[in-house]
Amino acid sequence: MALHKCIFFLITILGLCLQLKFTTASPFVLDYRNTVLMRLFIIDISAYCGSFGVMIIQTNHSNTDFVEFMNNISLLLGTLASVLELLILFPPFGWVTLFFWSICFVTLAIKSYQYSKTLCESAVAALVVTLGEFQVVKLMKGSLMGSSAVLGRAYDKLKDLIKGRRSSANHDENKDQNKELPV
Numbered sequence: 001m002a003l004h005k006c007i008f009f010l011i012t013i014l015g016l017c018l019q020l021k022f023t024t025a026s027p028f029v030l031d032y033r034n035t036v037l038m039r040l041f042i043i044d045i046s047a048y049c050g051s052f053g054v055m056i057i058q059t060n061h062s063n064t065d066f067v068e069f070m071n072n073i074s075l076l077l078g079t080l081a082s083v084l085e086l087l088i089l090f091p092p093f094g095w096v097t098l099f100f101w102s103i104c105f106v107t108l109a110i111k112s113y114q115y116s117k118t119l120c121e122s123a124v125a126a127l128v129v130t131l132g133e134f135q136v137v138k139l140m141k142g143s144l145m146g147s148s149a150v151l152g153r154a155y156d157k158l159k160d161l162i163k164g165r166r167s168s169a170n171h172d173e174n175k176d177q178n179k180e181l182p183v
Contacts, residue, residue: 004052007078011045014085021089034088041084048077069115072108079104 055070083101087094 003075004078007075007082010082011078011085014082014089017089018085037084037088041081041088044077044081044084048074048081051077065115066119069112069119072112076101076105076108 051070051074055067055074058067058070061067079101083094083097086097
């Protein structure tokens, strides 16, 4: 909880700095980069508040692994909100902190892989109990078929794009070869 207090404090202080930096205009109006970063910040801060709320609600239950997992997620989202604010305020320093945040994210993802796997397996088992095995298989088959079709179309477009570039490159090479050398 002490880390969350620090994150809340940091987000508040950086938010005040945002107000000081953009006193005359909104950061949404200045340029495209700030618009995207502000929208990402709003999405991230909403996800942070949601995951923090779930963690607080689940604290009273017996599943301490889930509480720790949600605590890690909310800490990552909270620090990402701070990093996004830093990217808006001081871009060079923000990029450095984003790099270190990425390292922390990868480390945490590797450490929590096993728990994430068991969490997904238990969720599928709960779906099987609730809906029945046939409905879950039908649901998963439909989602897998839909995603494989989307991936197939993306692969075909990429293949056509690469073929188009190769054929234009070959066409340019043929033009160069067909030119006569001066005598």
